[in-house]
Amino acid sequence: MTYANIPRAPHLCLSNLLAEDADNPNSRLLIMTMTIRGWLVGFGILALTTGCAAPPAHVRTPAVSSLPDPTPTSSSRPMPRYYTYRVINVYPHDPSAFTQGLVFDAGQLYESTGLWGRSSLRRVALETGVVLQRRDLTAEYFGEGLALFRGQLFQLTWQNGIGFIYDADTFELLRIWRYETEGWGLTHDGAQLIMSDGSATLRFLDPDTLSVQRTLQVTDRGRPVDMLNELEYVNGEIFANVWQTDWIVRIDPSTGMVTGWVDLSGLLTPEERLAADVLNGIAYDPATQRLFVTGKLWPKLFEIALVPRS
């Protein structure tokens, strides 16, 4: 199957609906729509979309609006590169952790987990996956992206419009800030925090005032790439999970252009996938140039190297 043959409406597949991520309002809207129109219409849609059967592992379908089109065009815009991966190490990961943010610093992982009543901030031992330190959010907060900057941990919440700032050593809550958008992913470039909200727009925040300094539209050859989720700043680029897919995009932070698509399908076995949710969680250690990825409710965390695809 080529990219051109990948069904263009993967979110209408029943299997995908059942696997919907709890933190996406679009999925709820789809399910409501299916209910309102009745099951007959729903089955009609299913019949028309029987091609929605899972695509081959090496080309798992990105979100419909983010589907890369590798077809060469006459456009002067440069083509993004495509990458697969090589697994360097595999580490245990708490399979009850609904990973929303992942950070690596000084030999340890920091993780933000989501879901109401299960959201938390964690310090985790890389080698064992043991949770060394934990602070739970109260039940009304749904944890999201996480960044460690100047000794402080910045944690987003999904729809609460509130971010938390903690002392990175003690996890003491230092302050909160408010924002207008949903909170999805968070990282920093050494000067500003970078935040995603599920759209194709990234926001750069002053780390002191938390005010928005600039916005960046992420595009692939002129086409917006939305559903940007967990973020990581890696050697001058922004890496972003595309929500509900096995793809990470590499983004030029000055132009917003996608310079690469990384296909991370196949990290979990089919059996492991059954009990897990989607890929989410990127952390980078600049000291050792190690790249880590995991997912929501994944039993494993992977150190990987990117491999250009011919």
Ligand SMILES: [Ca+2]
């Ligand atoms: Ca991250």
